Amino acid sequence: MSRSVDVDVVVVGAGFAGIYATHLLRNSNGLSVRGFERGSDVGGTWFWNRYPGARCDAESIVYSYSFDDDIQQEWTWSERWATQPEILRYIGFVADRLGIRESYSFDTEVASISWDDEAGIWTTTTADGAHTTSRFVITAVGCLSASQVPGFKGLDDFAGEIYHTGSWPHEGVDFSGKRVAVIGTGSSGIQCIPMIAQQAEQVTVFQRTPNYTVPARNRSLGVDETALIKRIYPTLREKVRETPAGVIVKPPIGSVLDLSPEEARAELDRRWAQGGPTFVNAFTDTMTDRAANEITAEYVRERIRETVKDPRKAELLTPDNHPIGTKRICVDTDYYATYNRPNVDLIDVRSNPIERIGSRGPVVNGEEYPCDILVMATGFDAITGPLLRLGITGRDGWSLNEAWEEGGKSYLGLAVAGFPNLFTVTGPGSPSVLTNMIVSIEQHVEWISELLSTMEREGIQRIEAAPEAQSEWVDRVNAIADQTLYPETASWYMGANIPGKPRVFMPFAGGIDNYREICRQVAASGYEGFLTADGTASTSPKAFATATIA
The missing domain is CATH 3.50.50.60 (FAD/NAD(P)-binding domain)
Known part of the structure; x- marks a missing residue:
C-alpha cells in the first residue's frame, strides 16, 4: 500500500550538510524537499557555537564547498583559520546564492521521525505538533550539535x-x-x-x-595568495580529496623510530613553527606505535614547560594520560x-x-x-547524540535508541538496518570528525543523490542496510581502529565523556580517500550490502545484492 506524501525528502538540519543536500536533491534529482532547523537561520554548528575565540581547525581555503566554482571564485577568505563569524557569513552567502531558505522551516525542532512500513513513508513531527510525510529522510544534524x-x-x-x-x-x-x-x-x-x-x-x-594543543600561527591571506588559490582551486580540491583527512598536509617524512633524535626534533620544530593540527602527521608511526607517539608527545610537553612560568600550572597543563592525537x-x-x-x-x-x-x-x-x-x-554528546535526540522509530516500532543500545551501528555511516529510506550524513562508522568535515559532507551527499537517482531509474521504492553488511562494516571500523592508538584513550570519539554511553570507537579511521573508494565500489556493484523492495507486492525487503563488504 502506498499513499501520497507531502514532500519527497525531509532534511533535518541547515548546516553545511543540510544546505548541500537540499540544493543537490532539488536541482540534480528534481525532488521536493522540506528542511527543518531548530535555529533561526542557517549555519548548523557555526550558528550555535559563537563563543569568543571560536575558529575552525581546518584551513579556510579547504573548509568550504567545492561543488560550485562560481561560489568559490566569488568568496574571499580573510584568514588562514576562519573565525566563527566569517564562517557563518559564508554559509549565509551560499544559502542566499542557492535560495536555500525557501525550503526550510526555521525555529522548528523535530520531536519524532516515524516509519510506516505498510505505506512506505516517514512522518516527521515537529515540536509544535505539525506532521510532514516523505519517502526519504536525510539527517544532517552534524556530529557536534548535542x-x-x-x-x-x-x-x-x-x-x-x-x-x-x-x-x-x-x-x-x-x-x-x-x-x-x-x-x-x-x-x-x-x-x-x-x-x-x-x-x-x-x-x-x-x-x-x-x-595537547598546538599553535595555529594564524595570519591574513594576501591578495596575491588568494588569487593563486582561486586559479588552482580545481587541482587543489582534487588533491585534497585524495588525502586521508581531506586537508592540505605536508607528507610525513618516515618512521620517527628510524630517525636520529636531531632529525626528529628538527622536523617537529618546523611543523610547530608552521602551526596547525597536521603537526601530528610528522611521522608515519605516530598514531600506531606508542614509543613513536611518545616522541611527539614529549616535544609538546617540553613546549608547555617552556611557555608556562608557574611550575604548578605547567605540571597541571602537561598531558600524561593519553597518546597525542588520540x-x-x-x-x-x-x-x-x-x-x-x-x-x-x-x-x-x-x-x-x-x-x-x-x-x-x-x-x-x-x-x-x-x-x-x-x-x-x-x-558534546558526539556523533550519535544528535541523532538519538530526534526520536527516530523504524520498522516494527524499533527505535534508533534501542538499535544503538550497544553503540552506534550503521553501514558505511550512511544507513541503519531496520530504518528504510533513512540516510545519515557523516553518521557513526564514517570518517566524519577525523577529517575536514566539508569534504566528508560533500562525498556523502553526492553518494546519496546518486543512490536516489538509481532508485528512481529502477523503480525501487525503499532501501536499507542489510544486517549482515552492517555487522561486517562495524567489525571493519573496529579492526581499523584497533590498528591505531585511538582505542587506548577515553575520548569523545569513544563516547567516554557521556556517563552511561557505550564505549565504542565511532569514526572510520581508514581515511576519507580509502573510504571514498569503498563507497564507489559499493555503488558500482549495484549497492552491495543493501536490501530493497519495490513497494508493490511485499513490505518485506528482498536482497538487492549480496550483503558483504569488499
Whole structure:
C-alpha cells in the first residue's frame, strides 16, 4: 500500500550538510524537499557555537564547498583559520546564492521521525505538533550539535550567569570586570579562555584532563595568495580529496623510530613553527606505535614547560594520560601563555572533582570559588547524540535508541538496518570528525543523490542496510581502529565523556580517500550490502545484492 506524501525528502538540519543536500536533491534529482532547523537561520554548528575565540581547525581555503566554482571564485577568505563569524557569513552567502531558505522551516525542532512500513513513508513531527510525510529522510544534524552539560549538584542554585559554549548568546557576553569560572579544557575551552582572560577581572579554569594543543600561527591571506588559490582551486580540491583527512598536509617524512633524535626534533620544530593540527602527521608511526607517539608527545610537553612560568600550572597543563592525537588535537592562539597572566588561575578537578555548584560558584575539596559568570566548555554528546535526540522509530516500532543500545551501528555511516529510506550524513562508522568535515559532507551527499537517482531509474521504492553488511562494516571500523592508538584513550570519539554511553570507537579511521573508494565500489556493484523492495507486492525487503563488504 502506498499513499501520497507531502514532500519527497525531509532534511533535518541547515548546516553545511543540510544546505548541500537540499540544493543537490532539488536541482540534480528534481525532488521536493522540506528542511527543518531548530535555529533561526542557517549555519548548523557555526550558528550555535559563537563563543569568543571560536575558529575552525581546518584551513579556510579547504573548509568550504567545492561543488560550485562560481561560489568559490566569488568568496574571499580573510584568514588562514576562519573565525566563527566569517564562517557563518559564508554559509549565509551560499544559502542566499542557492535560495536555500525557501525550503526550510526555521525555529522548528523535530520531536519524532516515524516509519510506516505498510505505506512506505516517514512522518516527521515537529515540536509544535505539525506532521510532514516523505519517502526519504536525510539527517544532517552534524556530529557536534548535542551539547553536554554535566549534572552538577546545585547548578540551579547558582546566582550568576551560566553559558554553554555550544549554545552561546547571539548578542555576546560582556566579561568586563567579572569573575569568570570556566569548566572544561577541550577545544572550545582552549579557544575561549585566552579571549575571556583579556576582558575579565579574574578567570578560574577548572580542568579535569589536560589536552595537547598546538599553535595555529594564524595570519591574513594576501591578495596575491588568494588569487593563486582561486586559479588552482580545481587541482587543489582534487588533491585534497585524495588525502586521508581531506586537508592540505605536508607528507610525513618516515618512521620517527628510524630517525636520529636531531632529525626528529628538527622536523617537529618546523611543523610547530608552521602551526596547525597536521603537526601530528610528522611521522608515519605516530598514531600506531606508542614509543613513536611518545616522541611527539614529549616535544609538546617540553613546549608547555617552556611557555608556562608557574611550575604548578605547567605540571597541571602537561598531558600524561593519553597518546597525542588520540583525542582531537586542539589548535590555539596563546593558550598556554594565558596562564602566565596574573588574573588566570587553574584548578585541578581530576584529583578532586567538582562536588557541586554553590550559589556563588563551583565547590572543590570543600572550597567554593566565587564567580559572576560560569562558562560550561563541557563539549558534546558526539556523533550519535544528535541523532538519538530526534526520536527516530523504524520498522516494527524499533527505535534508533534501542538499535544503538550497544553503540552506534550503521553501514558505511550512511544507513541503519531496520530504518528504510533513512540516510545519515557523516553518521557513526564514517570518517566524519577525523577529517575536514566539508569534504566528508560533500562525498556523502553526492553518494546519496546518486543512490536516489538509481532508485528512481529502477523503480525501487525503499532501501536499507542489510544486517549482515552492517555487522561486517562495524567489525571493519573496529579492526581499523584497533590498528591505531585511538582505542587506548577515553575520548569523545569513544563516547567516554557521556556517563552511561557505550564505549565504542565511532569514526572510520581508514581515511576519507580509502573510504571514498569503498563507497564507489559499493555503488558500482549495484549497492552491495543493501536490501530493497519495490513497494508493490511485499513490505518485506528482498536482497538487492549480496550483503558483504569488499
